[in-house]
Amino acid sequence: MYVKLHNIEKSFGDFKASDHINFEIEKGKLVALLGPSGSGKTTILRMLAGLEYPDSGDIFIDGVRVNDLEASKRGIGFVFQNYALFRYMTVYDNIAFGLEIQKKSKKECKERVEELLELIGLKGMGHRYPHQLSGGQKQRVAFARALAPNPHLLLLDEPFAAIDAKVRQELRSWLKETINKVGITSIFVTHDQDEAIEVADEIIITNHGRIEQIGTPLEIYRNPTTLFTAQFIGESILLEDYGRLKGFEQEVRAAKAVIRPEFVKVTKRGEQLQFPNSVEEGVVEKLSFRGSHIEMQINVKGIQLVATRSLEENPVNLGEKVDVLIYRLFVYNGITASVVENMAIQDNAPIYI
């Protein structure tokens, strides 16, 4: 394993920022630390960088215990949330800063900076100052500056948080591509689930200073193992007494279930049904237009469900009675979460995601 955290504990006063943190990261992976604000993800990143020190536990990078190593000796590159570009230096000098410290010759510096400027698509802009750049450009310069001294590990703190929504989308795919091209092991912090799912090879979900789940985006999406993950990823509704729904049994009374809109299939009366025996009757209570689709709120036996309907399908009306089929639920029994399929369709159901 390239990066390894073992039993890390860290408190700020009474606030427990890291509670028993353990994880390992393979070389060359692009990993997201995902969680709500205050969940301890940035603290983990800063401890890896050497900007904070754990109260106890061990941090290994490339087999070396780095706990007592200064930030500058860890061979990492760090991209700050607000870029932290040196305001009074040109783009060129920003990128060259780390190389000059390594006492590289003028020629080597120049070659490396030019190479990086090319990589980030800012060729010929080396003479500009940070305040003459757009947010996306600053982000790219910060990225190049961190990469310049050839670090073994790249850490990025909320790399897209300070960028306009439009540019962000573009920058996400650019960053993923570029990191793959460079081949550097990278960890980034984000609070945005879409960002983590889209960019990362692997996601570490944090909550209240603890790690909730680690896995590939698909694993985490399909098989959340905790209630928090089930609710945090995707759109979801929490159900207390799901046992009333056809095809599900509530084995533990205290159990809860999480349902996502994509688990619910709504069929207009008279349209062909796939599993006529397991449908519920529901009443459409609310319709809202969401741009690409319609979101419906449907009352089934007093339980409010949310489902979506394509604009291409026959429209449903307010108050209309419809057939509702629930494919599956995430059931949380108080300890772990697992996927429970509708018993009536378990055998031959195709998987819809």
Next chain:
Amino acid sequence: MKRSRRKQVIPGFGISMGVTLTLLSLIVLIPMASLVINASGVGFSTFWETVTDKRVLSGYYVSLLCSFTAAVVNAVFGVILAWVLVRYDFPFKRFIDGLIELPFALPTAVAGIALTNLYSDKGMIGQFLDQIGIKVAYTRIGIIIAMIFIGIPFVVRTIQPVLEDLDSQYEEAANVLGASKAKIFFRIIFPEIRPALLTGFGLAFARALGEYGSVVFIAGNMPFKTEIAPLLIMGKLEQFDYHGANAIALVMLAFAFLILFAINSLQIHYSKFTKQ
């Protein structure tokens, strides 16, 4: 915890802290400690006798009374000046804004003799006041005038930035709701500038309490009437009564820190409302 000494991310902690603490100790802390070292060499009864001497008590009274009055006047005019400079446009505004800082730049002795001349009974302003029976130079009013002079920039400069940053939405909202101008000022704007006003008031008060140069000329220095506490210290020093000077200085210091402490507490109380 294994590590008692926290590691620093930015290098150079040792030398920076070393230089800072060395200079601070050499120039401020060690000399200040002499106040305590010396005072402890004197018995308590001598100390008490010195600081409760009638003339000394009157010195504290004159100092506190005059500097408090001056700070109040400065608070009122400070708010008006800050308001006018932030909210209104008029000719020579930048010039007037720059002028506010004059008392910081002008040597206090120069201010002292200029004010004395101005307010003496033959001076440009004093002669008119003399006709209506008001004497300023060599009275407590004179002391207060000098203290207003040196304190005014403290109040204006602490309030100005707060007024500049004040979100005009609150006022507009109140305006739409039909509140009167006076009501808007006292209910909406004043609470916002209150912490800054308190800071400015405290600084002006403390500065006036310790002021010597500008006051000593205009005061006339008559015992029991216009003799301020710093002058009493000076007087003791001239008689080489170092222990007496030391005792009075310690009491003065206590007053100054009490004022700053009280202002600080009030400020913490009020800033709860303005922080969001």
Next chain:
Amino acid sequence: MNKTNKKESKLVRNLLILLSIIFLFIMLVMPLVVVLSEALQKGFKLYIDAIQDKYTMKALLLTVEATVFAVIVNTVFGLFAAWSITKYHFKRKRLLTVLIDIPFAISPIIAGLVFILTFGRIGWAKEILDFLDMKIVFAVPGIILGTIFVTFPFISREIIPVLQAQGNDQEEAAAIMGASAFRIFRKVTFPQIKWAFLYGIVLCTARAMGEFGAVSVLSGHLRGKTVTLPLQVEILYSEFNFTAAFAVSSVLVILAIIILIIRNIIEHQMKKAGGNYVRKAS
């Protein structure tokens, strides 16, 4: 804001402006006028003579000397203290900032007194000074020490808020890349504080040049030896040589006005630089 302004009654507005101008005129402008008119009252020749007086020139030199020392020592202290307080984590940081502000909060007379009590006749350090054959009280070193003391926090006070507003990200970024403290300071930090630093120097100069109380205690008023310009003003005034006192004062007034102008230029530059930063950070 303009909308509310327009609605505001003209009368109140004009009244407040008038009140402000009268206040400033009486409190600030008139004293300047008095100094200049009194200085020139007995003709230009006498004025020039008063300024060129031997003792006045010596006082001017001593004032310059004390001011230069104060600026140098406080520059070193201000930069190190501001850097230490904003760039590192350590316990009792608040206590340190309070201690640094002490000279700002106490009477200049007490500032002078503490050096008398340390180095004077009954001072505990008197024997050390005698051994070194040095004199501080009633001598030039005392004047310089007193001036340094009263202006001690001036430079650090201007730099600390600027550094606090900017945070430590840039310095941390440089530290991760292995830059030395000196390199970080020179390349990353100093360019950001240069205006605040200059501003602090200007304030320090103004205060050092005009210091009266502390210097008055420590001077002993030895003419031509331990008398600074403000003390020279006092001596002339107490000898009822008013014209000369105001003539010397006028020199200080002119210096004060020059300082004010420089101060305003620097403030303008700071607002420009600061505004730029705020916009970028948002």
